[in-house]
Amino acid sequence: MSKIEIACFNPESAMIAFENGADRIELCDGLNEGGTTPDFETTKKLRAKINIPIFVMIRPRGGDFTYSEAEFEHMEKDLIRLKSLNVDGFVFGILDENNQVNVEHNTILVEMAYPLPCTFHRAFDRAKGLEDSLEKVIDCGFKTILTSGQKPNVSEGKENLKKLVKLADGRLEILVGGGLRSTNIEEIREYTNAGYFHSSAITDGGALASADEIIALKNK
Template identity: 80%
Template sequence: MSKIEIACFNPESAITAFENGADRIELCDGLSEGGTTPDFETVKQLHERITIPMFVMIRPRGGDFTYSNEEFEKMKSDLIQLKSLNVDGFVFGILDENDEVNVEQNRELVKLAEPYPCTFHRAFDRAKDLETSLEKVIDCGFKTILTSGQEANVSEGKENLKKLVELSASRIEILVGGGLRSSNIEEIRQYTKAQYFHSSAITDGGAYASAEEVMALKSK
């Protein structure tokens, strides 16, 4: 049975994921922007209700993953504030102007998050050079990389995902996500040998996780 993280863009989805067997929640806001930092009060209330691990997105806006000094300061202050709630981990990813992993800024945030683990999100799929980027992310101290194998979705990226699982050699968790559904998880798992999978479990083009889809993902 796979481990499943559900990307939740609202409190309702987080409760659905929790009640239907998800192993972890990635909590964010801004569905149309691909995920941004959620509201402090929302995180606080959910943290009191949910007993599975909840990782919180730190991303000040949609768009690219290269941030101004002001945006980086905002990411730091948001992380410090959310850390006070004792959430279980953080999700972020910063690239430089050349679309390479910004080691200095990522390392600073990872350090700030201690002792909580951090996931480098799908900014990885925009980064140059698969192997170099993998080593940089490991070097920054991340515990997990969320990736579709630097392709548009997990089906197109499955060769790279398999390669990442092999290259990581258990030094970092490869969290497979991007177009992942209960309909393709078995094939992707068998091909890549990954063990942790990420999905929004949204099946109707709306904004809310489907209880049936969470259960289906978990049962595969």
């Protein structure tokens, strides 16, 4: 059985994930933007109903991962507010204008989140350099990287994912996600030796996670 994190873009999906055996929820808003910071009240209500870990995305907008000072301040404020809800971790990733990992700003947010763990999200797949970016993310204090191996999806990125698992050597978790489905999870797991997997479990092009897909992901 695999460890499965479900990316949930609405409270309905979060409840479906919880009720069907997900190990963790990545809670966000903005499905069409690839995930943005979820609403405070939505998060508060879900926390009261869900007792599996909820990691909350901190991302002020869609688009690139290079933020202005005002946007960064907004991220800081969102993180502090959402931390008060007893969530279990945070998901974010900041690059500089050269698409390098922004060590300074990421480290500030990781320290603000402490003692909660942080995941560096798929901004990693836009970052320049596999090994160099991995080391920078580790230096910032992240516990996890969500990645498709710096390729468009996990199938194309499996060589790099295997390499990342080896290079990380237990210093942080490589969370495999991006086009991951119950139809390819076994092959990807065997090839990469990764232990944690991430999917929206949306199978119909809509906005809701599929209960059947979550169960299939868990049981593969």
